Amino acid sequence: MTRQEAEILLSTSFKIDSFYDEQWETIEKLLNKERVLLIEKTGFGKSLCFQFPAIIFEGTTVVFSPLIALMRDQVKKLNSLGISAKCINSEQTQEENAQIINEAKKGEIKILYIAPERQENTEWIEATRLINLSMLVIDEAHCISVWGHDFRPSFRRIINLVNLLPNDLPILATTATATNKVELDIARQMRGNLTVIRGSLLRNNLRLFVVKVNSEDEKLIWLGKNIEKIGGSGLLYTGTRVDTEIYCRWFTHLNIKSIGYNAGLDSESRISIENGLINNDWKCVVSTNALGMGIDKPDIRFIIHTQIPQSPIHYYQEIGRAGRDGKAAYIILFYNPEDRKLPEAFIEGGRPPVSKYEKVIDLLKTEMLGLRDITRKMNCKQTPIEIIIADLLDQKIILKNSKNKYELKTNAPQLDSEIFEELRNIKHNDLDKMIEYVETDQSRMKFLCDYLGDNSITEFNNCDNTGLKKIIVETSSEWQERLQAFRENYFPKLDVEAVKTNLINGIAASYYGFPNVGDAIHRSKYGNAGDYPDFLLKLTLQAFRKKFGQEVFDIILYVPSTKSGDLVKNFAIKISQVLKFPISHDLIKIKQTQEQRILENKYLKTDNVKNAFLFKVPDEIKGKSILLIDDIIDSGATIKEIGKHLTNLGAAKIAPLIIAKTVKGDVL
Amino acid sequence: MNKDASYWIAIAHLPRWGYLKINSLIVNFYHENKLSPEEFFQLNKQDWRTIYNLDDNQINDLVQAKADLPNNAFLAESLYNDGYELISITSPDYSKTLKSNLKTSHSPSLLYVKGNNKILNKQSIAIVGSRNASERSLEFTDNISKLASLDKKVVVSGFAKGVDKQALDSAIKYSGQSIIVLPQGISTFSVGFKAYYKQIVNGDVLVLSTFPAKATWKSELAIARNPIIYGLSEEIYIAESGEKGGTWSGAIDGLKRNRRIFVRNPEADEKVANKLLIKKGAIPVDFNGNQIELNRKVNSIESNNQTQEQLKLPL
Structure with a gap:
């Protein structure tokens, strides 16, 4: 198929006139049954690179995506174009998922989205025996790499699958955020004949500001005074769930419309907040970083962080959700030197002592156990247990079987705790880099692009170091009193x-x-x-x-x-x-x-x-x-x-x- | 993880081909033409026809097998995830004893295993016998299993009631090692994996199946499994056999292949077919597995003839 022919089909089926060069380059390779890693910024149109070939191929394209909101959005869009797409995820009932699996088995679905965790689902395993797979897509592929900012254990199985699939089955891995190290790691893990296509990460419609403060009060007061002055609606990211509640109530206290969001909410509330965000129901959604990945809202006009993220790559990804329509969006990061304590605590408290790992290994020597059994027997919090289990899985010391029980592997390797030290050092370096972003007097966008491995030379003038006026916080006794009144009623x-x-x-x-x-x-x-x-x-x-x-x-x-x-x-x-x-x-x-x-x-x-x-x-x-x-x-x-x-x-x-x-x- | 697993699944279970045809094809492309299974599947129909002398039906089977490769990949991934391994006949981990006993004609092309695969290439004995074995037979089994374990030999058995189970449990009791050969697909054995979890994890037990991973128990599979038990073992001990059934047909099959088969010499009052097997060429042994020399010579001459006769029977 030539590009011209493809673009005729594109305009009839997707109502889009033409491809970008990098889109067509990717599509051509996929049509040629090759494997591609595509690194492009948010809003580039990565999805079209698999949606288009999917409708040409016979059979079903399976898309692994960790982002339920994104799946929902894309399915809705595809269905409105008359393309049969469905998703399988934990927010749907078992019956709904079973029904979709049934349709997939019958070949009635062109594009099937599935959350990586669902690979453990027995109905899905059953379906994979019959499904006619035409192409595999791995969305947010940086989750494959432990060197990335968002490694997810459930992606480990996807890589195994990729390595078992015949090499003439087209595979597309996409991400907006991969450093060179992560890119190499993904390519190494995917083996085979892989082409990497990397686009420019520059987003010059984002207006980047850093606001240095000396207390939590200054953040609250500046926001109270100014947030209504920023046009449109946006997101306020906090470091903890408690903070989402506090900021949200502060806005309510000031009659500013806002709502809190975190990963602990039930799916119904999450969906309703996501919809409300799209409809601009609030001035801002106050959230932990659980919100946003993959939300298809083109006009997020500001993203404000009250807490410094763990690394520039986290930051780039989180702010990437703003201004996808290409219009200006305000990106503000508050920084109080005290703030680095929270990410530092996460890094330091990130891994339990080796003795706890050994205890889990010992427990698994005599019986296979579920997460709950292990948690009971260990008397420690669930998060460290989850970390131990993820690490042991990663080091191939244990496995999680299809009945969701953990087993020790026969002839398992010894625990390698040195790698923990290495990962910890990397995280400290990342955090230092983030602080460097705060302190730099150079272009902030260039700083982020360089960090992400995009070294293209461009003129930057979209931050408070390159022409935009710096934000200085001024408090007043009137605002101090308002804050005091708020606290007493909290x-x-x-x-x-x-x-x-x-x-x-x-x-x-x-x-x-x-x-x-x-x-x-x-x-x-x-x-x-x-x-x-x-x-x-x-x-x-x-x-x-x-x-x-x-x-x-x-x-x-x-x-x-x-x-x-x-x-x-x-x-x-x-x-x-x-x-x-x-x-x-x-x-x-x-x-x-x-x-x-x-x-x-x-x-x-x-x-x-x-x-x-x-x-x-x-x-x-x-x-x-x-x-x-x-x-x-x-x-x-x-x-x-x-x-x-x-x-x-x-x-x-x-x-x-x-x-x-x-x-x-x-x-x- | 064997990255060719999807291909090996496709090849090993080509419908109605039989081990001989499949293994011959493997010898052809893998050993003679030095192609990986992946490369073999990339050949076109014409190559399959001319280079490998395959007929239309066989080519159709290969085309279907090729279409199933992505599905096999999903299956293989879920098997690896559950801790199973797939060992193709070309792998150095494949049991050399099995290959040398069963040859190209009868060696399974793919083994599904879980546990310590290193014991596949250790010295091994099989102990087999009836499901409803007598106390004496079970004591014999226990003793032979004990001696083998002390001798660091792996005990191979079939996980049936009676002698099989005794052989396994005794090997465990005497800190020996054991291979369980399943009459079903490996992923349908969860009860057993739970029961023998500890021994599998510490490397003393290996579970093995030659059937498609999700195949459920069938009597045909139980019968097809017996030659594998014999094939995996250097020595074969029969604790107790009736005049028909799996133990009997397995023993006859072994004798046909000129395997040395040791049979517990029964007491005069026992209603078992052990004597009959001895007549057909099996070697009588005492409680400790020592050959009972005197009778053997006489019987083996006699039994050779019998075995020949037996061969003519449509087994």
């Missing part, structure tokens, strides 16, 4: 609602991490300072009013204590006296439990409190609304267990009211 929400219980979301007076509150609780609990001080009572009552207004509860219960004697009881009595709700002392503990705080993960915490509570006089609470009081909430396992028990006894509503919420479980 109460963390408790998301404990669950199906099958009548527990509702409650509220806490503060985060345990806010110094005055944490210290006060600690002094009473562990320092014999007597009852909780009155300011905590006042704060807790304010939280109650904020959440529940003048609502009347039938009865107050409190969580019987493991360690702290009558502290919670006395606190609850005082609450009961002020609110004038009767209090009952009949919720008791019937099983010796450990202190929840010494247990490291949610499974152990849940086990620890299971069947540990009893309410002695069930008749008193049947059909009643209950205010349930405790001092600290961490995983929420205790509250949920009590909620379950009280629900079983017939309580109509159980609302938790807590003095302080820990932030441990909230960090990304």
Whole structure:
């Protein structure tokens, strides 16, 4: 097929007149059954490079993509052009996915998107026996490389598949962000006859600014004063989930429309926020870096980071989502020297000690275990277990079988911990590079392009070092007061609602991490300072009013204590006296439990409190609304267990009211 | 991981070809013409016809096999992911004992294994016998398994009830090594992989199958599996055989191939067909596996004739 012929087909089937040269170069190779790694910036039109040949090939093109939002967008677009495309992902029901697999088996789907994690799904494995595969596409191919910024273990299997496929099956790997090192690593792993096509990464419609500040207050104040002045809508990236909540509430406090987003949300909420973003429902979406990859919104007008990302490549990728329509977009990075502590903590805390790795290996010597079994047996948090498992998989010491159990491999190699050190050094270097980006007095865009291996020589004038006016933060006493007022009215929400219980979301007076509150609780609990001080009572009552207004509860219960004697009881009595709700002392503990705080993960915490509570006089609470009081909430396992028990006894509503919420479980 | 696995799956399971035709083709392109399977599949129909003397049906089979390659790749990937290995007949890991016992005509072209594949090339014995073996036979099995284990020989068995299972469990009990030869596809054995997980992980047990990975148990497969057990072993011990069934037909088949087959010399009161096998040329052994010399000479002359006769039977 000549380019001319192809472009005629392109205009009839995709309503696009012509290809860019690099698009056609890629397509020609794929039509010729070759393998291509395509590195092009966001918005270049990488998808067309596989969508076009896919409609020419007989059979089904399978696209591995980690980005569910992107899959949805592309499927919608293709279907509107009359091209049969579907996706298989975790947001659809099992029945929906099974139906799609069925259609694929019958050859009714031209382009099938699938999330890499779904390779473990047995129906999918079944389908692959019958599907007529015409081409394989690996989107976000940088996830293949451990040297990349976003290595994903589920991509390991894709590489194995690539190496097993016949070499005349066309394969396209695409990414917008690959350094030279990552490019070489992907090429090495994909073996075979691979052509690399790399385009320019320059985005001159992005206006890059760095704002140096000395405190969190300065960030909040500048944003409060200025965000409405930036045209259009955009994204505000924070470092942690807690921060998304704080920034979001600050905007609400100032009547600026915003919404929080993080990976912990259910898929329905995520989809609705993504749609709202596209429809400009808010001035900004405040999010962790979970949002955005692959969202097809051409007119994101600003992307602001309140926290420095881990590396220039993370940063390039995150800001790449702005201004895909080619019009100007504002890219602002706040930097307080204190901020480097968070990514540093991630790097330092990134890998558990080698002894824990050895313990997991030992556990797997005698039986195959699931993630949950391992987590229970290890008594450590789930994240480090996940890291250990990913590393052991990567080093081919263990495997994850199709029943989702981990097995130790026969004749497994020894654990190589030196590579951890190497990866850690690379991450420190990346972070140093990111700080260099902040400190540079040269073109910021050139800095990013150089870092990404695009050394083309161009004139840059799109940052605050090359002609744009620098942003300086000025605070005023008026804004300081507004911030103070906001802080005094700030109460963390408790998301404990669950199906099958009548527990509702409650509220806490503060985060345990806010110094005055944490210290006060600690002094009473562990320092014999007597009852909780009155300011905590006042704060807790304010939280109650904020959440529940003048609502009347039938009865107050409190969580019987493991360690702290009558502290919670006395606190609850005082609450009961002020609110004038009767209090009952009949919720008791019937099983010796450990202190929840010494247990490291949610499974152990849940086990620890299971069947540990009893309410002695069930008749008193049947059909009643209950205010349930405790001092600290961490995983929420205790509250949920009590909620379950009280629900079983017939309580109509159980609302938790807590003095302080820990932030441990909230960090990304 | 064998990057040619998809091709080997395609070749090994060419429908109705049989081991002889498949292996001859492999010898032809791989050893004589020095082509990788990938290169072989890139040839056109004309080359297949003229260079390899294949007829239209065979060429059609190859065209279909080629179309299945991507599907095989998915399958191979999921097998590797689950810790299985695929060993082609051209691989240095392939059991030399198996190849030399079964030759081109009967050696399976592809082995699916899980566990310590190094024991495929260690000295090995098979212990076989009935599913409903007597206590005596099981004690014999236990003892032979023990002696083999002390002698660092690998015990090969078929994971059937009775003697097979005893041979395996005894090898494990005496810290020996063992190969389980499956009468089914390797990915349908999850219960066994769970039960013998520890031994597989520490390298004492290897599970092996020659059938398509997802094939479920069938009596034909159980019968087809027996020659593999014999083929993988340098010595064959029969604890107990009836006058028909898998043990009997396997033993007769082995004798046909002039294999030395040792049979437990039964007591006078036992209603087993061991004596009959001895008459047909099998070698009687005592509880410790030592040959009972006296009777052997007489029987072997006698049995040679019998074996010849047996050969004429349409087995």
